[in-house]
Amino acid sequence: MQALRLYAGPKALQHLRQHGLQPHHVAAVPAAAGGPKGLILGRLDQFIFGHWLTHSRQSVDLVGASIGAWRMATACLAAPVPAFERLERGYIQQHYEPPAGRKRPSADQVSAEFSATLQSFFDGLQNDILAHPRFRLHIITARGRHVLRREQNMRTHLGYAAAFVANGLRRRALGAWMERVVFSSPQASLPFAAHDFPTRQVVLQDNNFLPALQASCSIPFVLRAVHDIPGAPRGAYWDGGITDYHLHLDYQNAQHAMDSEAAPEAPLVQLSAANGLNDAGDPTRKLVLYPHFQQAIVPGWLDKTLHWRHKPSAFLDNMLVLAPAPEWVATLPNGKLPDRHDFVRYADDLQGRIKVWGQAVAASQQLADEFAEWWLRPDLSLVQPL
Numbered sequence: 001m002q003a004l005r006l007y008a009g010p011k012a013l014q015h016l017r018q019h020g021l022q023p024h025h026v027a028a029v030p031a032a033a034g035g036p037k038g039l040i041l042g043r044l045d046q047f048i049f050g051h052w053l054t055h056s057r058q059s060v061d062l063v064g065a066s067i068g069a070w071r072m073a074t075a076c077l078a079a080p081v082p083a084f085e086r087l088e089r090g091y092i093q094q095h096y097e098p099p100a101g102r103k104r105p106s107a108d109q110v111s112a113e114f115s116a117t118l119q120s121f122f123d124g125l126q127n128d129i130l131a132h133p134r135f136r137l138h139i140i141t142a143r144g145r146h147v148l149r150r151e152q153n154m155r156t157h158l159g160y161a162a163a164f165v166a167n168g169l170r171r172r173a174l175g176a177w178m179e180r181v182v183f184s185s186p187q188a189s190l191p192f193a194a195h196d197f198p199t200r201q202v203v204l205q206d207n208n209f210l211p212a213l214q215a216s217c218s219i220p221f222v223l224r225a226v227h228d229i230p231g232a233p234r235g236a237y238w239d240g241g242i243t244d245y246h247l248h249l250d251y252q253n254a255q256h257a258m259d260s261e262a263a264p265e266a267p268l269v270q271l272s273a274a275n276g277l278n279d280a281g282d283p284t285r286k287l288v289l290y291p292h293f294q295q296a297i298v299p300g301w302l303d304k305t306l307h308w309r310h311k312p313s314a315f316l317d318n319m320l321v322l323a324p325a326p327e328w329v330a331t332l333p334n335g336k337l338p339d340r341h342d343f344v345r346y347a348d349d350l351q352g353r354i355k356v357w358g359q360a361v362a363a364s365q366q367l368a369d370e371f372a373e374w375w376l377r378p379d380l381s382l383v384q385p386l
Contacts (some may be wrong), residue, residue: 001374003328003366007295007386009317011252012287017119020378021320028191028251029075031068033241033301035219036338038067039357040324042088043304044291045071047368049079052375057134058285061191063247065140065240067091069216073122076129076137085275087237090117092357094277095350103347106306111224114217118210126209129185135351136188137204140247141215144225151225151236160220167302170310173196174300181232181245182213192249192315202232210328217238241301248299250315251288288319293337295323295386312386321386322371324364 008016021023029048032038051279053060060339064072070087077083096105096113118366122129129137144150148159163177175198182190183204190201204212215226215237225236290297296310303309346353374382 001325001370001382003325003363004370004374005295005323005325006374006383007314007321007323008383009319009386011317012320013380013383013385014341015318016320016378016380016383021287021375023053024058025285025287026053026056026058026060027285028063028288029072030060030247030249030288030290030292031062031064031071032063032292032297033066033068033239033244033248034293035067035340036091036342036357038071038366039088039091039338039361040293041071041291042084042361043365043368044322044371045075046081046084047289047372048289049075050084052372055153059134061135061136061138061188061250063138063140063191064216065244066217066219067242067248068247069139069213070118072137073129073139074215076132076135077125078128085119088361092354092361103338107222107224110222111214111218114146114223115210115214118214122210122213126162126206126245127202130204130209131205134186135290136185136191138185138188138191139183139204139212139216140244141181141183141212141237142240142242143181144236144238145175145177145179148177149235150227156220164302167300168306171299171303174302176197178238178243179386180240181237183208183229183232189254190253191254193253194250195253196250197243205231208232212237229380239301243300245299245301246292246297247290247302248313251319252315252317286318288316290319292321292323295321297321297386316386319386321382324367326368332363 015025022317031134062072062075064070074080074087087138094117096110098105144159146159147155148163159177163174166173166176179198179200180194182199182201184190184201185204211226211229215229217223218225219239220242225238227236228234229237297312297316298310338357338360342357344355
């Protein structure tokens with residue numbers, strides 16, 4: 001393989017040696033935040049959800065934050081391949097024209113236009129997504145606490161500064177300022193234990209699907225927070241990547257109850273744990289298959305520069321990561337994945353950005369092709385430790 005790398009946790013590697021990899025082994029699929037970087041995974045998404053997983057019938061938990069939440073919601077549509085193609089085209093071509101006299105669009109403008117995009121993309125399809133016969137969607141958002149409970153200019157800046165300091169001292173201390181709120185398909189229990197961070201779960205419904213999805217994509221200061229989502233505790237909801245950038249979650253212990261201190265302000269939604277990762281119906285259904293844009297799985301957005309938190313943990317022992325090889329990434333336009341800095345780099349050259357992003361996405365077909373080839377002729381010597 002030239003483009004794709006496979007990284008497995010110790011239990012995932014043991015599973016591959018004993019059982020190989022089959023679609024019915026997959027219990028959960030995470031999808032990270034990361035903005036335009038997620039574009040590089042679109043062709044893998046098309047293959048996995050449009051072709052590969054159709055060879056099995058088990059239920060699968062799809063966990064997403066930010067662009068990952070949009071990807072996983074798209075996977076729940078009746079025809080995922082054309083839907084992923086539409087997501088790819090729309091994301092590449094997105095453009096927010098700054099008002100006269102300004103270099104950048106305001107957060108209000110970006111939020112309004114992004115809301116219209118989501119409405120157009122998913123309008124009328126919410127109930128189909130929530131009633132999917134196999135896939136259970138989990139959208140992760142970050143809800144502000146204390147001074148971050150409402151978005152209010154200077155107070156919000158001060159609140160995020162305090163959150164940054166708290167997180168630097170101890171990840172769980174970030175919970176004093178932000179909490180993880182997971183909006184889940186009806187009757188879906190969390191596919192991970194939530195003892196690591198203050199967490200609550202809310203049932204996804206038709207009236208909160210779009211607000212929850214927009215909140216999960218609402219980067220602070222780039223978009224406005226989404227306030228008072230129906231069915232959820234009042235407050236300001238931001239990008240799920242703040243608390244869970246790459247979804248470094250405890251998939252190993254999904255059957256465990258959430259911390260009793262996780263939701264002091266409102267009761268958690270208690271749902272059946274029978275559909276966790278330890279499904280009694282199939283003892284081999286326990287892999288977390290993770291298409292990701294890099295090997296490292298960073299816990300939260302504020303941990304990006306805290307490299308000691310980028311190491312794998314026991315949380316990920318059942319995980320198989322599919323990621324682009326760094327050497328292959330170096331062959332892409334500008335020698336990197338598409339990212340948010342390109343909006344600035346190509347601020348005056350929309351067609352230039354569309355061109356290089358399109359080239360990167362077209363090249364990413366190689367990731368899907370190599371995974372398909374490896375699955376047909378698996379070679380465990382190509383699987384590296386996570």
